[in-house]
Amino acid sequence: MNFLKKRKGLFSIIAVFTLLLVFFVVRLVFAVSSSYTGFGKSVSVPLRSDVHTAGWNNSEVRKLQKDIFLLEQLRVLAQSDSISMVIDLSDSTVQLQLKGMELFHTKILRKYPGVFLDDLSQEAYRRFAQITCIGNEKANLSKKPVKKIQAFQKETIGSGAETANLQNAPVNWSFVTGNNVCVVITGVKLNQDSTFIMHPTYDLIKYFTRNFFNEIFPETYSPVLYLWLNDNDARAIYRAVPLEGKILFRN
Amino acid sequence: MWNIRKYLHSFARMFFWVFVLGLFVAANLFLVPFVQYSVYRGKSSGNILPDTVRVSERELSQMKQKAEMLKRKLHRLTFAGDAFLIVNTTNNTFRLYQNRQVVRSGLCSTGSFIHLEADSLQSWLFETPKGVFTIKNKMTDPVWRKPDWAFIEEGLPPPPPGHPSRYERGVLGDYALDLGKGYLIHGTLYQRLIGQPVTHGCIRLNDQDLEHIYKTLQVGSKVYIY
Numbered sequence: 001m002n003f004l005k006k007r008k009g010l011f012s013i014i015a016v017f018t019l020l021l022v023f024f025v026v027r028l029v030f031a032v033s034s035s036y037t038g039f040g041k042s043v044s045v046p047l048r049s050d051v052h053t054a055g056w057n058n059s060e061v062r063k064l065q066k067d068i069f070l071l072e073q074l075r076v077l078a079q080s081d082s083i084s085m086v087i088d089l090s091d092s093t094v095q096l097q098l099k100g101m102e103l104f105h106t107k108i109l110r111k112y113p114g115v116f117l118d119d120l121s122q123e124a125y126r127r128f129a130q131i132t133c134i135g136n137e138k139a140n141l142s143k144k145p146v147k148k149i150q151a152f153q154k155e156t157i158g159s160g161a162e163t164a165n166l167q168n169a170p171v172n173w174s175f176v177t178g179n180n181v182c183v184v185i186t187g188v189k190l191n192q193d194s195t196f197i198m199h200p201t202y203d204l205i206k207y208f209t210r211n212f213f214n215e216i217f218p219e220t221y222s223p224v225l226y227l228w229l230n231d232n233d234a235r236a237i238y239r240a241v242p243l244e245g246k247i248l249f250r251n
Numbered sequence: 252m253w254n255i256r257k258y259l260h261s262f263a264r265m266f267f268w269v270f271v272l273g274l275f276v277a278a279n280l281f282l283v284p285f286v287q288y289s290v291y292r293g294k295s296s297g298n299i300l301p302d303t304v305r306v307s308e309r310e311l312s313q314m315k316q317k318a319e320m321l322k323r324k325l326h327r328l329t330f331a332g333d334a335f336l337i338v339n340t341t342n343n344t345f346r347l348y349q350n351r352q353v354v355r356s357g358l359c360s361t362g363s364f365i366h367l368e369a370d371s372l373q374s375w376l377f378e379t380p381k382g383v384f385t386i387k388n389k390m391t392d393p394v395w396r397k398p399d400w401a402f403i404e405e406g407l408p409p410p411p412p413g414h415p416s417r418y419e420r421g422v423l424g425d426y427a428l429d430l431g432k433g434y435l436i437h438g439t440l441y442q443r444l445i446g447q448p449v450t451h452g453c454i455r456l457n458d459q460d461l462e463h464i465y466k467t468l469q470v471g472s473k474v475y476i477y
Contacts, residue, residue: 009264013267016271017271020271020272020275024275024278024279027279027283028282028283028286031283031284031286031287032286032287032290034287035286035287035288035290035291035294036290036294055306055310055311058306060311061306061311061314064311064314064315064318065314067318068314068317068318068321071318071321071322071325072321074325075321075324075325075328078325078328078329081382081383083381083382083477096477098382098383098475098477099329099383100325100328100329101329101335101337101383101475103337103475103477104337104339104477113288117292117295119292119295119296120295120296121295121296124295124296144364144378145364146364146365146366146376147363147364147365147366148366148368149365149366149367149368150368151367151368151369151370151403151404151406205280208280208281208284209280211284212279212280212283218283218287221287221291223288223291223292224284224288232341232342235341235342236339236341236342236477239340239341240340240341240381240477
């Protein structure tokens with residue numbers, strides 16, 4: 001009895017440690033298996049044609065092939081009547097396009113991972129960089145900041161506008177594209193001396209914690225691209241892109 | 252002495268547990284997503300095999316030609332004329348382009364997103380539409396033909412169509428450019444509100460910008476609103 005009493009602390013340490021380890025290992029197994037099962041609907045479906053990707057290993061040829069593919073996709077986008085979004089990771093820009101016209105572009109201030117899916121096979125790249133749709137959108141602002149007003153009881157237009165113009169929390173916008181890439185956009189505000197106030201580590205911890213609680217044992221996986229953009233620009237992009245709008249990646 | 256030992260012992264125990272829990276949290280938060288991404292990335296790049304066919308110089312130059320041809324085609328397809336205007340309704344700014352160069356930019360006012368409800372049957376949303384428009388008509392000294400909502404907004408009953416009280420001079424500035432469906436680019440008496448979302452859907456500019464845009468854009472010129 002005395003022996004057990006003395007070792008009580010040790011036993012509890014081993015028990016808790018084992019529990020935590022088992023939890024972690026089970027979660028890791030689920031995570032790895034979700035990465036594999038996600039391939040079915042992802043950009044990474046391995047195809048036999050990958051064997052004959054002439055020149056894909058040559059960086060010059062690969063760049064040319066990517067350029068050609070982008071131009072072909074832009075031509076298709078140019079025939080669309082709606083505003084679409086182009087995320088160019090090689091240039092670190094996000095663009096808005098309408099009828100092929102570049103309406104606006106903004107610099108990506110930071111991205112995580114620093115290099116996102118850079119070594120895709122040719123077939124996987126074509127799936128990644130083809131025109132797809134934005135889905136499963138979540139954001140902390142509305143597409144249309146509508147204020148309802150009853151006739152004869154309304155405030156003046158000027159004061160209504162002032163409330164509409166108030167800038168509140170930075171944009172936080174996430175979506176999953178049709179080719180199973182999750183994009184998380186965070187707005188970065190400017191401070192008084194025109195420098196960006198950015199806390200990417202804090203933001204990442206926040207997102208990772210949220211993901212952890214959303215899916216403790218993950219069953220599905222989408223590679224996540226975290227982008228930090230100028231808050232005003234992120235707001236403009238969010239408001240301009242219609243629901244289920246088109247999106248195009250370039251890597 | 253005994254107290255210090257006890258204190259150190261409990262401190263070490265607390266430190267150990269904080270360390271274990273911290274390691275556990277960090278592993279779950281960072282290591283698991285990292286492993287997922289690494290597995291995914293490894294799988295997606297795993298099919299890159301050594302090329303079985305080499306690309307000749309001729310094929311390379313053909314690819315370059317194809318890229319150039321596609322660029323030219325895209326340029327032709329997206330040619331918006333000599334001059335066009337791009338309006339950002341979120342930040343209430345505009346950019347005027349001439350020969351693909353920005354020649355003027357500044358603030359404007361766009362729709363307030365006020366949803367005015369007169370009764371259960373009648374309501375209006377004061378929103379600037381997004382998309383690509385062409386200038387249908389150019390006017391000097393425009394006269395505002397007040398629609399019903401202008402009266403309802405002021406708490407007045409709308410007069411019959413064509414009634415003299417429906418016509419107001421001097422409130423739209425010196426020039427107006429018609430985008431169709433009742434939407435105009437025009438001036439305003441309330442210049443201090445330029446840069447704010449205060450309009451009923453039209454695009455308001457200050458007098459100098461309006462004059463410049465009026466003189467630069469022609470009937471048929473494109474206006475992109477996003």
